[in-house]
Amino acid sequence: MAAKEPREQSDGSELGTTARQMRAAQPYINAVWKLVGGAVVGVLGGYWLDRKLGSGPWLLVGLSFLGICVGFYGFLREMARLGKRK
Amino acid sequence: MRKAMVLFASLFVATAWAAGSEGHGEGHEPSVPEYILHHVSDTNDFELEVPLGKPIHLGAIPPLRIGSCEPVMTDHGLVAPSGWDGLAKGCLDLSITKHTVMMWLAALLLLGSMLVWSNRDKTKLVPRGAGANLIEMLVLFVRDEMAIKNIGKEDGPRYVPYLLTAFFFILFMNLLGLVPWMATATGNLAVTAGLAICTFIVTQAAGIRAAGLGGYLKHLTGGVHWLLWPIMIPVEILGLFTKPFALTMRLFANMLAGHIVLFFLIGLIFILGHPAVAVVSVPFAFAIYLLELFVAFVQAYVFTLLSALFIGMAVATGHHHDEHGHADDHGHGHSELGPSHDHGKAHA
Numbered sequence: 001m002a003a004k005e006p007r008e009q010s011d012g013s014e015l016g017t018t019a020r021q022m023r024a025a026q027p028y029i030n031a032v033w034k035l036v037g038g039a040v041v042g043v044l045g046g047y048w049l050d051r052k053l054g055s056g057p058w059l060l061v062g063l064s065f066l067g068i069c070v071g072f073y074g075f076l077r078e079m080a081r082l083g084k085r086k
Numbered sequence: 087m088r089k090a091m092v093l094f095a096s097l098f099v100a101t102a103w104a105a106g107s108e109g110h111g112e113g114h115e116p117s118v119p120e121y122i123l124h125h126v127s128d129t130n131d132f133e134l135e136v137p138l139g140k141p142i143h144l145g146a147i148p149p150l151r152i153g154s155c156e157p158v159m160t161d162h163g164l165v166a167p168s169g170w171d172g173l174a175k176g177c178l179d180l181s182i183t184k185h186t187v188m189m190w191l192a193a194l195l196l197l198g199s200m201l202v203w204s205n206r207d208k209t210k211l212v213p214r215g216a217g218a219n220l221i222e223m224l225v226l227f228v229r230d231e232m233a234i235k236n237i238g239k240e241d242g243p244r245y246v247p248y249l250l251t252a253f254f255f256i257l258f259m260n261l262l263g264l265v266p267w268m269a270t271a272t273g274n275l276a277v278t279a280g281l282a283i284c285t286f287i288v289t290q291a292a293g294i295r296a297a298g299l300g301g302y303l304k305h306l307t308g309g310v311h312w313l314l315w316p317i318m319i320p321v322e323i324l325g326l327f328t329k330p331f332a333l334t335m336r337l338f339a340n341m342l343a344g345h346i347v348l349f350f351l352i353g354l355i356f357i358l359g360h361p362a363v364a365v366v367s368v369p370f371a372f373a374i375y376l377l378e379l380f381v382a383f384v385q386a387y388v389f390t391l392l393s394a395l396f397i398g399m400a401v402a403t404g405h406h407h408d409e410h411g412h413a414d415d416h417g418h419g420h421s422e423l424g425p426s427h428d429h430g431k432a433h434a
Contacts, residue, residue, distance in 0.1 A: 014234060014235065014238065014239045015235055015236065015238065015398075016231070016235030016236060018235075018236070018391075018395065019235060019236040019237075019395055019398050022395055022399065023398070023399060023402055026399055030325070033321070033325050033328075034308060034318075034321060037320075037321035037322075037324055037325060038317055038318070038321055040321075040324070041317050041320045041321050041324070042317060045317075045320070066317065067317055070310065070314050070317045070318060071321075073310065073314070074308055074309075074310055074318065074321075077309070077310070
């Protein structure tokens, strides 16, 4: 993609209250989504692979655990960065 | 004001009359729930009943089907598979339906009214006439209160044409549904999903345009180590679809629920089986009808507002990337501009 020219940015003061609040809340919503999503993807992925490979509950258990761990990792990382930014 | 009240009342009476008269002349008298479901569902048969006359069946428009659409024997005879069942069997049903006709009608009305009411005379700065003034007011509202307030001063005007199209198209479809013998196309999940997909595409395009393709793709990795990408990329991709899903369900459910409530209140007369019920149910239904008029505007407003909000969040991420010229190792950086610019995410 072609490099974009630098542009002058406004300070966001023209934005409405809803837009400002939504943008402020977005990283927190995203962090929670990562936490939940990691577990959901792990469980569904493990279930699907178990059915495909006939490997009993092992992949379901393993990937669920991994998904939860990744979710927590993403969540804590996001929270730590947000805390640092403040 | 009095004229408007008379118009609303006439429309309501005609709608109620249409509700009562539909299904006459057929052997099977539908029950109230059957009637309501028939009224709100999409069919290939566009039926128009003329007051005090015989119903005019516009007829089922010849179906257009792609794929293996061999008719199968059902309780109603030989029927070609359609809808989700058909799709599962490899048959794509592209037949023109009642709601398709409504969308065409809304598009034609939209085009016609805009051509008539738009201020095409460039020598005149001030629009003349009630229609032109109304359109100008709505257009300015969408530009100033939705686009600029949610996307920003620089990028807002770029997305105004899309937001205006969505707003007026939804508004016309919603209002058409309140005209007797018409149908609400926005009460169809496929229609609202189509509209939400349009917003989804515009949102992603805005994100890519603002952040660059590299920055956009980097956000999809979730900022974690590459070994964890197999889990985090599906999570981020799932996150992309939550907002268009909310847009789809909100518009669909609101428009469908309003119509069901309206017809159920009229149907109470038939369910309870006494004309005296009309003393209560008709005024209530009339009130709901007036509320539906309001809801038609509110739902068009909400859909457009949320679209602008999502586009704004996608654009904010791109600005964040622009400011630094790069993203940091986890796809995020630090901004000095304040909360409105450092909190956006490309997958908004």
